[in-house]
Amino acid sequence: MMSGPVLVDADPGIDDALALQYLVAAGELDLKAITAVAGNTPLPKALANARGLAALLEIEQDVPVYGGCPKPLMRKLETAEYVHGDNGMAGAALPKPRVAERDEHAVHVINQLSYRYAGELTIVAIGPLTNVAAALTLDPSLARRVRRLVFMGGAVNVPGNTPPGVAEFNIHVDPEAARIVVESGMPFTMVGLDATEQSVLTRKYLENLDGASAQTSFTCEVLDHYLAVYKRSRGREACALHDPLAVAVAADPGWVELETGNLYVETQGKYTSGKTSFVSQASRQRKKLPGLDPQLAVGQVALGLAREDFAEHFVATLAARAPRP
């Protein structure tokens, strides 16, 4: 079980909302800060949603929320409001924050926390990796102070979820940032579509959540929308728990099948920009190829779900969190 201080970098986003709710309900991670990044929605909405989620989850007094980069390092921002709704939360209303907006920039906060918790800090990044890459660019030694980065992104043996079906959304939005991060030497675990698309939630699970608390009512509202989006786009009311799985892996890597190897993030290709290619140590050995290239990005990649009951566990965790009196 991984413990210690955690920073979540997010672009809320429905599944970011689900991930934060799961993190708080599970109570296994010591959340120190939330940093917002542009991705699913433009930064002002991502930040407002992150602050509203902290209010909903009753953590805003303890967990500060900071705004970060408003656009990818080198590209125009592409958002996903067609999935997440105009406000990024499927139109569902979040409570008004009761704490004042913070002035510090997320990128500085990432570096500050890495000094305060040197060798202990886990970063869970569930949006494009722009903030983390910017923090590394300002202070490359960040890579050595972070215990581990767990990021939701990428697709290795399955198609991507952005046109033309090669790249996963978070990497597609800011491939240069992803490349800087994985090539920085920061220990990383990539939780991409290979694993997250196996953690599937269907409508029958909503019955266990409805009305349990103000938080789960909100969850049901956004999941209802999310399931409808999946039905429209894929013909089935079954949605992947992308970001929640990354949070779960930060607490317990046993949720996924992990392999170590070289990870390549394509930034140039006409069709393949944002594609993540992975060559595992095990596959190199099987093919009698030379070992891993330490000059290139070496890290862990989740190639599948290790336990089938993640969606069940996710719902049970949310439903069990006793509402505060």
Ligand SMILES: [Ca+2]
């Ligand atoms: Ca996200």
